[in-house]
Amino acid sequence: MNTKRDQILDTALKLFVNNGFHATPTSKIAKDAGVATGTLFHYFKTKxxxxxxxxxxxxxxxxxxxxxxxxxxxxxxxxxxxxxxxxxxxxxxxxxxxxxxxxxxxxxxxxxxxxxxxxxxxxxxxxxxxxxxxxxxxxxxxxxxxxxxxxxxxxxxxxxxxxxxxxxxxxxxxxxxxxxxxxxxxx
Amino acid sequence: MNTKRDQILDTALKLFVNNGFHATPTSKIAKDAGVATGTLFHYFKTKxxxxxxxxxxxxxxxxxxxxxxxxxxxxxxxxxxxxxxxxxxxxxxxxxxxxxxxxxxxxxxxxxxxxxxxxxxxxxxxxxxxxxxxxxxxxxxxxxxxxxxxxxxxxxxxxxxxxxxxxxxxxxxxxxxxxxxxxxxxx
Amino acid sequence: MNTKRDQILDTALKLFVNNGFHATPTSKIAKDAGVATGTLFHYFKTKxxxxxxxxxxxxxxxxxxxxxxxxxxxxxxxxxxxxxxxxxxxxxxxxxxxxxxxxxxxxxxxxxxxxxxxxxxxxxxxxxxxxxxxxxxxxxxxxxxxxxxxxxxxxxxxxxxxxxxxxxxxxxxxxxxxxxxxxxxxx
Amino acid sequence: MNTKRDQILDTALKLFVNNGFHATPTSKIAKDAGVATGTLFHYFKTKxxxxxxxxxxxxxxxxxxxxxxxxxxxxxxxxxxxxxxxxxxxxxxxxxxxxxxxxxxxxxxxxxxxxxxxxxxxxxxxxxxxxxxxxxxxxxxxxxxxxxxxxxxxxxxxxxxxxxxxxxxxxxxxxxxxxxxxxxxxx
DNA sequence: AATGAATGAGCTTTCATTCAT
DNA sequence: CATGAATGAAAGCTCATTCAT
The missing domain is CATH 1.10.357.10 (Tetracycline Repressor, domain 2)
Structure with missing residues (x-):
């Protein structure tokens, strides 16, 4: 359930760990998670x-x-x-x-x-x-x-x-x- | 001697510690150190x-x-x-x-x-x-x-x-x- | 269709011809084309x-x-x-x-x-x-x-x-x- | 005679031809010519x-x-x-x-x-x-x-x-x- | 004459966020 | 819910030029 939200969380965790918070664009999180940029901001108001x-x-x-x-x-x-x-x-x-x-x-x-x-x-x-x-x-x-x-x-x-x-x-x-x-x- | 270079190093250290690397613009380092942005890059090729x-x-x-x-x-x-x-x-x-x-x-x-x-x-x-x-x-x-x-x-x-x-x-x-x-x- | 992309191309052509490549800031292309600077880079990865x-x-x-x-x-x-x-x-x-x-x-x-x-x-x-x-x-x-x-x-x-x-x-x-x-x- | 001036002219010619006017920094001209940046501007008021x-x-x-x-x-x-x-x-x-x-x-x-x-x-x-x-x-x-x-x-x-x-x-x-x-x- | 440290406006590019669809 | 085109402030860095020595 709520697959997209979970995909975003999983992807973000990996990227934050490997590259750091500021070096991880929300656009990359969205792309790697396989969702649109807008979707990320639908689930989380801000980064x-x-x-x-x-x-x-x-x-x-x-x-x-x-x-x-x-x-x-x-x-x-x-x-x-x-x-x-x-x-x-x-x-x-x-x-x-x-x-x-x-x-x-x-x-x-x-x-x-x-x-x-x-x-x-x-x-x-x-x-x-x-x-x-x-x-x-x-x-x-x-x-x-x-x-x-x-x-x-x-x-x-x-x-x-x-x-x-x-x-x-x-x-x-x-x-x-x-x-x-x-x-x-x-x- | 080499006051400017030292001012830049001192200021950068403080800012990196307090705000983090990516959250510290080179422009702020320069400004707080009292030098021009170009001066920072005169002494250090990159951030x-x-x-x-x-x-x-x-x-x-x-x-x-x-x-x-x-x-x-x-x-x-x-x-x-x-x-x-x-x-x-x-x-x-x-x-x-x-x-x-x-x-x-x-x-x-x-x-x-x-x-x-x-x-x-x-x-x-x-x-x-x-x-x-x-x-x-x-x-x-x-x-x-x-x-x-x-x-x-x-x-x-x-x-x-x-x-x-x-x-x-x-x-x-x-x-x-x-x-x-x-x-x-x-x- | 794709008006913005075309506006950028048209404007850039004119400016490159009149002023040269290096003397034409992307900011000016965007401004003259009536789009945001980010939009230019949305359509073209680099100048x-x-x-x-x-x-x-x-x-x-x-x-x-x-x-x-x-x-x-x-x-x-x-x-x-x-x-x-x-x-x-x-x-x-x-x-x-x-x-x-x-x-x-x-x-x-x-x-x-x-x-x-x-x-x-x-x-x-x-x-x-x-x-x-x-x-x-x-x-x-x-x-x-x-x-x-x-x-x-x-x-x-x-x-x-x-x-x-x-x-x-x-x-x-x-x-x-x-x-x-x-x-x-x-x- | 006036070696430095001539070195600057020679170097600048080569660089302008190979890289273009705007892609040739005066600093590079000076460096390649073996003179200080100030020297270039001593002989030529501007680029x-x-x-x-x-x-x-x-x-x-x-x-x-x-x-x-x-x-x-x-x-x-x-x-x-x-x-x-x-x-x-x-x-x-x-x-x-x-x-x-x-x-x-x-x-x-x-x-x-x-x-x-x-x-x-x-x-x-x-x-x-x-x-x-x-x-x-x-x-x-x-x-x-x-x-x-x-x-x-x-x-x-x-x-x-x-x-x-x-x-x-x-x-x-x-x-x-x-x-x-x-x-x-x-x- | 010759130096090179210092300047700061200006450049290309990035990116969090919005919004019409 | 979901999309992705569009935004524009802000980033790192460059470079012609100046000036005290």
């Missing part, structure tokens, strides 16, 4: 609305993936491990979305409204960390610092993985990667 | 040459700072600590350069030639890590993974610092930050 | 494509005129006379096209592809000359020399006619002009 | 003054050549023959000057003043023709028509010669070429 929509849908997609198989009765470390690999596998499965997310989450094209909207969906991560600090499992440093550290570290690991995708399924690599992550945050 | 020059000069500046006060007879951990804080203090002292460096080091505007040229200057970091792995001080994981992890983590920490610059001088914060870093890489 | 299109359409127009009323059963001289006057009258009727054709047929703006494309349409002239040489009616000199001579002479005559258009209808002038031409090539 | 100077010096050069070895006591035909070959040999010896002359003698860059100045130097050709018409040797057609015809025909022959320079020294070719010319104008 900015298009990229904001893309951002929100990508974040939704990611957040849903992050929560998969996170089991309430597991240990905290097991939960973090699950979320960690959910993130990593999502990145590998959706390389364009992952690229898009890291490239544009701090860009000026994404309005503050969109960012806030997106932040709410990460609430549960904050709760997990706070709990970990209360129980003396995680480092007692400012939570924002911990979150930024995690985020940055994850970006680094994923960047490496993207350049070496064959490692993804090596058990040793997986353990190494998670150890990096867990050593960073554990108290 | 791309301008940003590549900026990248190289920034990287030079950073690399020189990283090596300051790194003492040969210190322990490896002490050396990493010194480099870590050299980076952090450089970032705080040159926020625009730091922003520019993280934003553009992976951008398509920076040609491969420029990137290679820049890479050579980080050689010594690789050597430090290899030595640490040989001596079983650092984690025995692929060196590229370790480098990306360090880089990503540092970006995260600096991002947090930029939003909370007053913490810079708190001793506890400094120790917290370095502990995050060291725990990540130590074996 | 060069515009002038090449103009060249091909002009050559088509000329070639078609040259062949009018050339009767198979006439003598060779009568055929040449017909072609001669077809050229002359075409030139008088389409002074801008004639000017354009002589000014730009050797210019670097016209690509080799366009030139070749245009050459094919003059094939029949070559055939006429060869037949004339075979029958000892025309001078036995290299055919290329004869063609260049004819072309050059015609240019000279037309140049004179353009400065004295009132002579066009004088029978004596017509006879004088053709005699110049025929004496040049007849054996 | 237009440069090309007008070039035109006048070229025309002088040509006119002088045309008159060489034209003997008063020869027949009219012999005189025309001499002038004809003077022109042709000059063209072959100075291909750039010849190209320059034909390309720019009708161009808008050459001011009317320059053109008039140049015309005077052709006075003797007119006198030769008038005498020929009085003596019933040349065609009794308007003199301007005859001049344009001669000029055009000569351009055609020279164009052919430029593309087949090896023919220059073939006696048959020379005779053919002059016969074309003489048949055109003789009564």
């Amino acid at each position: 900015e609305e298009l990229i904001n929509t893309l951002y929100l849908e990508t974040k939704d997609n990611l957040t849903n993936s992050l929560l998969e198989n996170v089991n309430v009765q597991e240990t905290l470390k097991a939960k973090f491990r699950q979320v960690f690999f959910n993130y990593i596998f999502w990145a590998v499965d959706h390389p364009n979305h992952q690229q898009f997310y890291t490239s544009y989450s701090n860009s000026p094209f994404i309005t503050n409204l969109t960012k806030e909207h997106g932040l709410q969906r990460f609430q549960f991560i904050y709760e997990l960390i706070e709990k970990g600090q209360d129980e003396d499992i995680l480092k007692a440093v400012p939570i924002d610092l911990l979150v930024e550290a995690m985020q940055g570290l994850l970006n680094g690991i994923i960047k490496h993985l993207m350049e070496n995708p064959e490692k993804m399924n090596e058990e040793k690599y997986q353990n190494d990667a998670f150890k990096l992550f867990w050593d960073t945050i554990k108290g | 791309e040459e301008l940003i590549n020059t900026l990248y190289l000069e920034t990287k030079d500046n950073l690399t020189n700072s990283l090596l300051e006060n790194v003492n040969v007879q210190e322990t490896l951990k002490a050396k990493f600590r010194q480099v870590f804080f050299n980076y952090i203090f450089w970032a705080v002292d040159h926020p625009n350069h730091q922003q520019f460096y993280t934003s553009y080091s992976n951008s398509p505007f920076i040609t491969n030639l420029t990137k290679e040229h820049g890479l050579q200057r980080f050689q010594f970091i690789y050597e430090l890590i290899e030595k640490g792995q040989d001596e079983d001080i650092l984690k025995a994981v692929p060196i590229d993974l370790l480098v990306e992890a360090m880089q990503g983590l540092l970006n995260g920490i600096i991002k947090h610092l930029m939003e909370n610059p007053e913490k810079m001088n708190e001793e506890k914060y400094q120790n917290d930050a370095f502990k995050l870093f060291w725990d990540t890489i130590k074996g | 060069e494509e515009l002038i090449n299109t103009l060249y091909l359409e002009t050559k088509d127009n000329l070639t078609n005129s040259l062949l009018e009323n050339v009767n198979v059963q006439e003598t060779l001289k009568a055929k040449f006379r017909q072609v001669f006057f077809n050229y002359i009258f075409w030139a008088v009727d389409h002074p801008n096209h004639q000017q354009f054709y002589t000014s730009y047929s050797n210019s670097p703006f016209i690509t080799n592809l366009t030139k070749e494309h245009g050459l094919q349409r003059f094939q029949f002239i070559y055939e006429l000359i060869e037949k004339g040489q075979d029958e000892d009616i025309l001078k036995a000199v290299p055919i290329d020399l004869l063609v260049e001579a004819m072309q050059g002479l015609l240019n000279g005559i037309i140049k004179h006619l353009m400065e004295n258009p009132e002579k066009m209808n004088e029978e004596k002038y017509q006879n004088d002009a053709f005699k110049l031409f025929w004496d040049t090539i007849k054996g | 237009e003054e440069l090309i007008n100077t070039l035109y006048l010096e070229t025309k002088d050069n040509l006119t002088n050549s045309l008159l060489e070895n034209v003997n008063v006591q020869e027949t009219l035909k012999a005189k025309f023959r001499q002038v004809f070959f003077n022109y042709i040999f000059w063209a072959v010896d100075h291909p750039n000057h010849q190209q320059f002359y034909t390309s720019y003698s009708n161009s808008p860059f050459i001011t009317n003043l320059t053109k008039e100045h140049g015309l005077q130097r052709f006075q003797f050709i007119y006198e030769l023709i008038e005498k020929g018409q009085d003596e019933d040797i040349l065609k009794a057609v308007p003199i301007d028509l005859l001049v344009e015809a001669m000029q055009g025909l000569l351009n055609g022959i020279i164009k052919h010669l430029m593309e087949n320079p090896e023919k220059m020294n073939e006696e048959k070719y020379q005779n053919d070429a002059f016969k074309l010319f003489w048949d055109t104008i003789k009564g």
Whole structure:
């Protein structure tokens, strides 16, 4: 359903990732998507609305993936491990979305409204960390610092993985990667 | 000397960081720098040459700072600590350069030639890590993974610092930050 | 139909003839044609494509005129006379096209592809000359020399006619002009 | 003497011929001539003054050549023959000057003043023709028509010669070429 | 005489957006 | 819903010319 709208979103994502926002003309998006220029503006009032929509849908997609198989009765470390690999596998499965997310989450094209909207969906991560600090499992440093550290570290690991995708399924690599992550945050 | 050229570089750096490459017209760079448009193109054949020059000069500046006060007879951990804080203090002292460096080091505007040229200057970091792995001080994981992890983590920490610059001088914060870093890489 | 495209072509022809290619800004073509600058580039990807299109359409127009009323059963001289006057009258009727054709047929703006494309349409002239040489009616000199001579002479005559258009209808002038031409090539 | 001025003139001639007036930046003329941009404007107030100077010096050069070895006591035909070959040999010896002359003698860059100045130097050709018409040797057609015809025909022959320079020294070719010319104008 | 850094008007071309069909 | 011709502001870049040295 709504094929044209989806074609536009898919095409735009790819082009924004590969060429950047300003280097991607709406005319090219329309052409590659196989629709008329007018059609793009029928679904999205402006180019900015298009990229904001893309951002929100990508974040939704990611957040849903992050929560998969996170089991309430597991240990905290097991939960973090699950979320960690959910993130990593999502990145590998959706390389364009992952690229898009890291490239544009701090860009000026994404309005503050969109960012806030997106932040709410990460609430549960904050709760997990706070709990970990209360129980003396995680480092007692400012939570924002911990979150930024995690985020940055994850970006680094994923960047490496993207350049070496064959490692993804090596058990040793997986353990190494998670150890990096867990050593960073554990108290 | 060569005031005009320097004014152009300074202004361009600021504008590229705040607005992005494509959202910064050369006309605005010239105007803000107080020179004619033609003058910009007198010193830099194209807008791309301008940003590549900026990248190289920034990287030079950073690399020189990283090596300051790194003492040969210190322990490896002490050396990493010194480099870590050299980076952090450089970032705080040159926020625009730091922003520019993280934003553009992976951008398509920076040609491969420029990137290679820049890479050579980080050689010594690789050597430090290899030595640490040989001596079983650092984690025995692929060196590229370790480098990306360090880089990503540092970006995260600096991002947090930029939003909370007053913490810079708190001793506890400094120790917290370095502990995050060291725990990540130590074996 | 396609009024805008035609307006652009007409206007460009006039301006290229009067001011030259480089001295004619696309902005002026658009303005004089009564369209937006973008419209010009909607129909012609570049200024060069515009002038090449103009060249091909002009050559088509000329070639078609040259062949009018050339009767198979006439003598060779009568055929040449017909072609001669077809050229002359075409030139008088389409002074801008004639000017354009002589000014730009050797210019670097016209690509080799366009030139070749245009050459094919003059094939029949070559055939006429060869037949004339075979029958000892025309001078036995290299055919290329004869063609260049004819072309050059015609240019000279037309140049004179353009400065004295009132002579066009004088029978004596017509006879004088053709005699110049025929004496040049007849054996 | 005045080496720089001459270098500029030589270089400009070559570049104007090969690329055209507007496609030749003064900066390139200066660079190719091995002088500073300012030097060019020291000798020629404007680019237009440069090309007008070039035109006048070229025309002088040509006119002088045309008159060489034209003997008063020869027949009219012999005189025309001499002038004809003077022109042709000059063209072959100075291909750039010849190209320059034909390309720019009708161009808008050459001011009317320059053109008039140049015309005077052709006075003797007119006198030769008038005498020929009085003596019933040349065609009794308007003199301007005859001049344009001669000029055009000569351009055609020279164009052919430029593309087949090896023919220059073939006696048959020379005779053919002059016969074309003489048949055109003789009564 | 000779230099070349500096100027800024003007060029070709791009592109987000509109709107009549 | 869908089209794509048309728009015109704005972009990167060029170039004839000036002028302090």
